[in-house]
Amino acid sequence: MSRSEGLINHLDWITIILYGLLVLFGVVNIYAAIYDVDTTTSFFSFSHNGGKQMVFIGLAIIVAIVILSVDYKIYDTLAYPVWVIFMILLVVVMIFAREVNGAKSWLEIGPFRFQPSEFTKFATALALAKYVSKPNFKMGKLKDVFYTGLIISTPAVLIIAQGDAGTALVFSMFILVLFREGMSPIALVLGVASAIIFLLALLVQNDIYFWTPVVVIVGLSVYFNRKSIKRILIFIFLGASIIGMYHSVGYAFDNFLKPHQQNRILVLLNPNSDPLGAGWNVTQSKIAIGSGGLTGKGYLKGTQTKFDFVPEQSTDFIFCTIGEEQGWIGSMIVIILFTALLLRITQIAERQKWRFARVYGYSVATILFFHFMVNIGMTIGLFPVIGIPLPFFSYGGSSLISFTILVFILLALDANRMQRLAH
Template sequence: MNDIRDISWSLVLFWLGLTSIGLIGIYSATQGPVAQFLPEFIQNNFFKQLVWIGISICILVGIQFLSPRFFQNFSYLLYGFGLFLMVLTLLFGQEVNGAKSWLQVGPVNLQISEFMKVATILAVANYLTSRRNISAENLRYALIAVLLILIPTVLVILQNDMGTAVVFMALIPVMLFWSGLPYGVSLFIISPAIIGYLSIIQWYWGLIATVVLTLAIFIIQRRTWLTFASFVCGVLMVIGVQVALFQVLQPHQRARIAAFTNPSFDPQGAGWNVIQAKTAIGSGGIYGKGFLEGTQTQRRFLPEQWTDFIFCVVGEEFGFIGASLVVLLFLGMVLRMLNAAGSHKHPFAQLVIVGVTTILFIHFFINVGSATGLLPVIGLPLPFVSYGGSAFLANTLMLAICVNLDTYKRQFSIYR
């Protein structure tokens, strides 16, 4: 192991700061006056989180004693083993909140898809590192990399966990772009997400975005086939979103989307989550109501306040200052990780760090966006802050790998 001074202590401190805020929020959401409204197993979440943090600290330290070549050499093996566990989960897993994502491993239930994110990043990074001749004319290698991401994505969708599927899909444009995919092709890959988001608001906004993005892709790439494909895919996305909204999605899923565009349409039903979340954050003001003093939190108006809406707990009890601290810590972590990726000489390490950064940022973006009403409520935890053993453990594992790669960057740069 390198000298202790070589360790990226800034990442460790960001992790420690977010974890500490999370513990405070979980305690308030489960142990304060609100405890009288909660079943005992929910009240125990704070103490269970302490155990997961203890385990994660051991992993964070232990990973630093591994050679960085370990993650590259065993990436495909870990990926295959992860897929095996995903299939087992699909066949024999337990259903929680409508998603069959949990597998009994000894005395605990683990959400295997959380750990599959780690294996997928390592496998895709290893593959793209050995195939760095991606271009607009030859997308064979890019398509294989996309397939490596789509396989676990499909398994997650079959488990009825659309939120996690979105996170997997976010890896595609970012990792391909960082590996050398041209700007126009990268824009083509992410354009369906932009068009789909705007089509949910209004179908004609999706068509406008289709035209604008198609023109941008043509100007950047100057490829007729790519321009045509962009326009066709955009139109199909607009049509697909409308069909999904009215023909495919379940009633509760359509209600969530309707609540996003207009929370007041069903204030006692689907719009309840958004209204209560925004009320909690808004009522916190600048300094907040004080620890254990949040009315929305302590009177149990906030849904899933120890997981999906824990940002609202922080915003209500610690105000704009507390919420801003969470945002600044996350942004600080993301920028530090991007700096580590940019300064690393080995492409595998770069892609792994960028992939992990993408996963953490997407979780942060969707969670905070859902809590503030800027995005539909999808149900993703806030990394290192929300309660959840599998998510906390997997996120810490990803961060530990990034710390390892950054710590050993001098040695790893000479590996082939």
């Protein structure tokens, strides 16, 4: 059996088919999003984003073939060097890049330009996989906590420094991966709890409504555990920290978030507060999707997107075009395809005997999941507007190729899983 034959037989074709469907559906909708009633351009015209995306797809296919062709061990071997290279690139970008939309994240080489931050996702996934899969790794050991933290937070901090907080948030997803690998759930619970307290602090108008339940619950807990001094102290400490956090949110909100970020959160809480200003994007995006109805207005017949009411229609808000023109049915196809892909990738990750491959697989799943959740969530008013692309759909070479790399490295590892014995 030749090597290539074996590869083809061992490839996970379900993932490839799901990937292909998403990319195809994506480019068709990019064409629709950019389509101008007055100047009809051919689908394959390179002056058109749809045409350009076709080129990116071609590139992505080449990249995918290359990834599958090289020896799979290279990803393990080169994990750290790749990570380091991209960290350097992030710094380089910060120094040399022009500012676009408030962020310095584009690297320009001649006519080509790309966004290193997109590629740090797979680089970080590889590095994390490599570190966690090392034989003497132990979750919770101080040294290992430090290094995993370093691997994850370095790119996040650098990207925040570029001014692109949205992309940086993606790296929080690695906590889910670590959770799968045995990290104590307390970190997750604390994270979710802080998010809830943060939202409450912004939503609750009168402090009494927050104080009262906290005091009552702490009081009751103390009463029922009055035999144990230790527990009483824990509850009082918890209550005090919750209230302390609650009161520090306002300060943090005012001082750590940029005005446009504050607006995006406030708009999420009350979309009608400023429909022409900060709320415009969400309002128009919801109108676009909501007006699609069950079956949509028909391909190329969306008015919200055709007449530019929705901003960034071919990139971050590409889902509006689907919602408006394909309706609930089209939206559901996208959601089902994505969910199927996410579940398939999780299953692939679970079937890996090699911890490196499994950790990498979960990284792929959670990164895709974060993009899927936040991107669609923001278009339907469930998340604040965070400028991150919808994988495979949004127009853009960096995004498409980086997600392709992300998925196909996993497929390469998976195709060779039988050759590797479990550690």
